[in-house]
Amino acid sequence: MLACASxxxxxxxxxxxxxxxxxxxxxxxxxxxxxxxxxxxxxxxxLDTRDxxxxxxxxxxxxxVMLAGFPCQAFSVAGYRQGFxxxxxxxxxxxxxxxxxxxxxxxxxxxxxxxNLVGHDNGRTFRIIRSSMEGMGYKIHHxxxxxxxxxxxxxxxxxxxxVGFLDDGVSDCFSFPDEIPLETDIGxxxxxxxxxxxxxxxxxxxxxxxxxxxxxxxxxxxxxxRRKYVRENKSRLCPTLTANMGTGGxxxxxxxxxxxxxxxxxxECFMIQGFDSSFxxxxxxxxxxLYKQAGNSVVVPVIKRIANSIIxxxxxxxxxxxxxxIVTQDLMAVNGGRWGI
Numbered sequence: 001m002l003a004c005a006s007x008x009x010x011x012x013x014x015x016x017x018x019x020x021x022x023x024x025x026x027x028x029x030x031x032x033x034x035x036x037x038x039x040x041x042x043x044x045x046x047l048d049t050r051d052x053x054x055x056x057x058x059x060x061x062x063x064x065v066m067l068a069g070f071p072c073q074a075f076s077v078a079g080y081r082q083g084f085x086x087x088x089x090x091x092x093x094x095x096x097x098x099x100x101x102x103x104x105x106x107x108x109x110x111x112x113x114x115x116n117l118v119g120h121d122n123g124r125t126f127r128i129i130r131s132s133m134e135g136m137g138y139k140i141h142h143x144x145x146x147x148x149x150x151x152x153x154x155x156x157x158x159x160x161x162x163v164g165f166l167d168d169g170v171s172d173c174f175s176f177p178d179e180i181p182l183e184t185d186i187g188x189x190x191x192x193x194x195x196x197x198x199x200x201x202x203x204x205x206x207x208x209x210x211x212x213x214x215x216x217x218x219x220x221x222x223x224x225x226r227r228k229y230v231r232e233n234k235s236r237l238c239p240t241l242t243a244n245m246g247t248g249g250x251x252x253x254x255x256x257x258x259x260x261x262x263x264x265x266x267x268e269c270f271m272i273q274g275f276d277s278s279f280x281x282x283x284x285x286x287x288x289x290l291y292k293q294a295g296n297s298v299v300v301p302v303i304k305r306i307a308n309s310i311i312x313x314x315x316x317x318x319x320x321x322x323x324x325x326i327v328t329q330d331l332m333a334v335n336g337g338r339w340g341i
Contacts, residue, residue: 005029005063005106007052007070007097011038011293013273014067014112015045017303021311027061034289035296041280052096057103065310066104068097069112069298098132108170108310109133111162112298115144118160129162138164139171147274148237149179151302154186155238155272159298161306165313169320174313177305186236189271190264192219192257201262209261216256223254230254238264238272243295245269269294274301 006015006028015025029048030036036049048055070093101109111129118126130140140162147157165171202209208225215230216223222238224231233239242251253264264272266287270279273294281290 002064002108003062004065004067005060005100005104007066007068007100008093009039009047009067010035010069010297012043013275013298013300014069014110014303015043016275017298017300018065018067018110018307020300020304021307023065023307025067026063029055034285035293037282037285038280038290038293041282052093057100060100060104063104063106065108065110066097066101066106067110070094070097094129094132098136101133101136101138105166107166109138109162109164110306110310111164112303113160113162115158115160118142118144133162133164137166139166139168140164141171141174141176143176145176145302147299147302148182150177150305151274151299152180152182152184153272153274153299153301154182154184154189154236155240155299156233156235157240157299159302161302163306163310167317169317170313173316173320174309177309186222186238186272187220190222190255190268192255195259196262196265200265201260203260212254212261216254216261219256219258221255223256225252225254241269241272241295243292245291245295266290266294270297273297274299 001022001024003026004015004018004023006012006025009015009028009030010032012028015028019025025043025045027048028039028043028045029050029052030039031049031051033049036047039047097111117129120126126142130142133140141164142160142162144158144160145151147153147155147159161176163174163176165174202212206212208228208230211228211230212225215232218232221236222233224233224239231239238253239251241253245251245253253269254261255264266281267279269291270281271277275297
């Protein structure tokens with residue numbers, strides 16, 4: 001079982017995906033206080049809550065696989081796209097990962113970020129990251145994947161996934177998973193018929209109620225409140241969850257139900273990210289933080305499929321190596337018998 005170290009772990013979505021594929025998470029780091037509470041409620045590994053800049057590599061246990069969904073706000077289309085020049089220093093946190101890679105030399109690195117990372121600053125940002133990893137000996141694979149195409153999750157969520165290998169043979173055997181049919185429906189996840197807590201519904205006294213009534217006509221799709229108007233998603237997909245959806249006003253996913261117009265519950269937001277129903281939402285964390293955590297998280301089934309592809313590459317390379325040894329031994333036996341070696 002390969003050991004993983006998880007950085008910028010959030011609530012542990014990447015960790016879940018790799019654990020479900022058979023990996024072992026032996027270390028996790030998350031600085032955000034509220035996300036740390038949620039992580040601790042759902043994972044057994046002891047969480048390091050220090051700022052990653054304060055974590056010496058010597059205090060991280062040895063591991064085979066680095067996992068990191070490093071901060072994406074600096075590169076997001078929804079943010080300021082400042083990248084490495086982000087005034088809060090979030091873009092520069094990649095170089096903390098670089099420091100740890102150099103010191104710990106994990107055989108595999110897995111990174112996740114927003115789709116816009118590829119094109120940010122005319123591609124310069126991603127070229128720097130790629131050059132950094134290749135300079136340390138990693139062979140790089142990357143792909144933009146949508147949750148609805150690769151995870152059987154009815155959410156329009158495109159993210160870039162980067163996998164780096166130190167072993168040439170494993171790298172040659174690796175490929176990202178293929179698209180799969182979308183069989184899960186939003187009705188399998190969202191409660192259109194059952195009543196949820198009253199606090200999630202918009203009453204007639206809500207300032208945008210008239211717009212909701214005018215724009216939300218179907219019980220079979222998901223809408224968004226876009227500051228001043230309602231936008232319908234006509235593909236029966238949930239729009240991309242964002243970190244700011246819990247703060248009101250913008251990008252809040254909405255549904256029309258038997259019991260009225262309402263926003264998604266935090267639990268539904270995690271489930272549309274592929275978390276299962278056993279995922280625990282802490283009672284001492286406000287919904288605004290839970291919405292943010294869901295928006296910042298990952299689509300677990302997509303992560304699991306990539307993790308399975310990594311295992312398949314390792315197994316295939318081991319098989320090739322074993323076959324090579326057998327062929328070599330057979331040739332030696334034949335040559336020895338024929339030529340007296």
